[in-house]
Amino acid sequence: MSSAARSGISTDESNEPHDSAIDDETGDAHERGEEKLRSGIQSIEVGFRLLEVLTHEPRAMMLRDLAQRAGMSPAKAHRYLVSFLRLGVVAQDPLSGRYELGGFALQLGLARLARVDGVKLARIALAELRDRLDMTVGIAVWGNQGPTVVHWMESSYPAKASLKLGDVMPLLSSATGLLFAAYLPRNKTAVMMERELADTRRSSQTSGPRNADDVERLLEEVRAHGAARVEGMLLPTIHAFCVPVFDSTGDLALGLIALGHEGAFDIRWEGEVDTALRECAEKLSYELGYSSTPR
Numbered sequence: 001m002s003s004a005a006r007s008g009i010s011t012d013e014s015n016e017p018h019d020s021a022i023d024d025e026t027g028d029a030h031e032r033g034e035e036k037l038r039s040g041i042q043s044i045e046v047g048f049r050l051l052e053v054l055t056h057e058p059r060a061m062m063l064r065d066l067a068q069r070a071g072m073s074p075a076k077a078h079r080y081l082v083s084f085l086r087l088g089v090v091a092q093d094p095l096s097g098r099y100e101l102g103g104f105a106l107q108l109g110l111a112r113l114a115r116v117d118g119v120k121l122a123r124i125a126l127a128e129l130r131d132r133l134d135m136t137v138g139i140a141v142w143g144n145q146g147p148t149v150v151h152w153m154e155s156s157y158p159a160k161a162s163l164k165l166g167d168v169m170p171l172l173s174s175a176t177g178l179l180f181a182a183y184l185p186r187n188k189t190a191v192m193m194e195r196e197l198a199d200t201r202r203s204s205q206t207s208g209p210r211n212a213d214d215v216e217r218l219l220e221e222v223r224a225h226g227a228a229r230v231e232g233m234l235l236p237t238i239h240a241f242c243v244p245v246f247d248s249t250g251d252l253a254l255g256l257i258a259l260g261h262e263g264a265f266d267i268r269w270e271g272e273v274d275t276a277l278r279e280c281a282e283k284l285s286y287e288l289g290y291s292s293t294p295r
Contacts, residue, residue, distance in 0.1 A: 046072070047083075047084070049070040050066060050072075050077060050080055050081065051084070051089065051105070052070075053069040053070050054066070054090070054100060054101050059098075059100075060093055060099060060100040061100070062097070062099075063081070063097070081099060087104060088102045088103050089101070089102050089104050090102045118245065118254055118287075118288050119139060119141070119151065121288075122139050122245065122254060123139065123151055125280050125283065125284060126138075126139065126151070127153065129258075129277070129280055130153045130155065132276075133273065133276060134155045134156050135155045135259075135265065135273060136152075136153065136154050136258065136259050137153050137256070137257060137258050138151055138153065138258075138259075139151040139152075139255070139256060140176045140255045141253075142180055142188070146169065146171065146177070146180070146189075146192050147168065147169045147171070147174075147177050147180040147255065148167070149164070149169065149257075150165065151165070152164070155260070157261075171192050171196055172193065172196045172197070172208055172209050172218070173208045173230070173233050174233070174240070174242075175229050175230045175241055175259075176228070176242045178219065178230070178242070179222060179227070179228040179242040179243070179252075179255045180252065180255065181215075181219055182219040182222035183244055197209070197210070197211065197212075197215070208233060225269060226243070226244070227243040227244070227274065228241070228242045229241045229242075229269075229274075231267055237262040238259055238261065238262070239261075239265045240257060240259035241257070241258045241259070241273060241274055242256065242257050242258075243255065243256050243274075243281040244281060245288065246288065246290040247285075247288045247289065248289030253285075256277055256281050258273050260273075
């Protein structure tokens with residue numbers, strides 16, 4: 001009998017850990033680590049609810065109201081607020097005891113705004129939208145000559161709209177132009193608007209506005225819907241939407257465009273295209289610091 005056998009030590013290699021077992025243990029540990037990262041720190045997420053409430057509330061708040069809106073007890077909310085006060089994320093009025101966002105929250109927001117590029121964000125968002133709905137989309141900003149196309153992505157069935165980067169869209173016969181005319185200060189658009197009206201009067205064109213009253217009715221409709229649309233006005237058989245993206249000051253930052261051929265493009269208000277484009281614009285406005293809540 002061998003010494004190994006006498007000592008009761010098995011020489012069977014099956015008792016040694018196999019590579020596959022080690023791999024399984026390593027894989028399990030890796031998965032647990034990833035799961036831990038995904039789970040995050042719940043207390044931070046809970047406390048953030050207080051900051052979210054303060055972000056959307058235009059006035060300083062009493063502890064009980066803040067806690068109620070955040071869905072937690074006043075005692076629990078107070079513990080989070082003590083830490084937020086130390087960090088400067090929240091401030092407290094020494095007389096009323098009410099809470100509001102603090103100086104560090106402002107610095108955080110300003111730092112974000114300084115880094116954000118609206119057109120870059122819009123390009124990323126519209127690429128996803130174009131792929132999901134397979135429609136032609138674009139971005140327009142206000143340039144020296146008027147509303148200018150700065151980005152364009154065709155669908156798998158191009159609309160043959162004869163548009164290209166750098167094109168300046170007419171104010172009164174395009175969805176893009178109507179959007180900018182409706183939301184920009186009149187002193188920015190007046191000269192261009194008068195020139196287009198004069199051209200319309202001299203031509204035999206029957207569609208589109210022909211006087212100031214017609215223009216105002218069109219622009220009021222854009223503001224009422226919160227977006228502009230045209231049906232074959234600029235280009236026959238081509239329909240288009242343009243929706244606004246606002247910046248942190250509430251000014252129009254850019255317009256998101258979607259267009260397509262008659263019969264293959266949902267031109268309905270609250271239809272698929274209108275709804276998807278608005279959701280995209282609302283998210284971008286939020287990224288740019290816009291809040292629809294009055295302050």
